[in-house]
Amino acid sequence: MTPGFAAPPAAPWINICDRHNTAQVGSVTMIGRLPGAPYAVVVxxxxxxxxxxxxxxxxxxxxxxxxxxxxxQAGVFRDRxxxxxxxxxLREQNLDARVIYLP
Incomplete structure (x- = not known):
């Protein structure tokens, strides 16, 4: 876990501090909106x-x-x-983070 960023007690097994905006699809690196990941965390x-x-x-x-x-854009995810x-x-760090749906 990244210093200063603690896992909420409900899901301590998830390493949420990681890269969430890129994916490798074959030989192409996708950035930003990823297929099948409509939920974005934004500030x-x-x-x-x-x-x-x-x-x-x-x-x-x-x-x-x-x-x-x-x-x-902090990250995109398959599930809300x-x-x-x-x-x-991110809100625990006083950031105005929110989840938006990108169909």
Whole structure:
């Protein structure tokens, strides 16, 4: 577990601090929206300090943009429960993390 980021007691076996924005599909590395992973954990805005803090837990976090504005994408997941778990971990660091659904 990354220093400063503790696992919530409900699921201590999950290593939530990891890369969640890339996947290898054959010889192609996919970044951002991954197939079959519609739940994204985001932090609104593009604050460099917030991005640095998110990257302490999720090294491949990045800034992206949708119609509503820019946000830090912390990770994408197949299931909402895992996404909510990362959101809680980031909120414990005083980040405004939330889960959004990207159909």
């Amino acid at each position: 609104p805005g593009e604050n460099p300090e917030a991005l640095a803090l998110v990257r302490q837990c999720v090294p491949d976090a990045f800034i992206s943009k949708i119609r509503r504005g820019k946000y830090i 429960a895992t996404a909510e778990y990362l959101s809680v971990v």
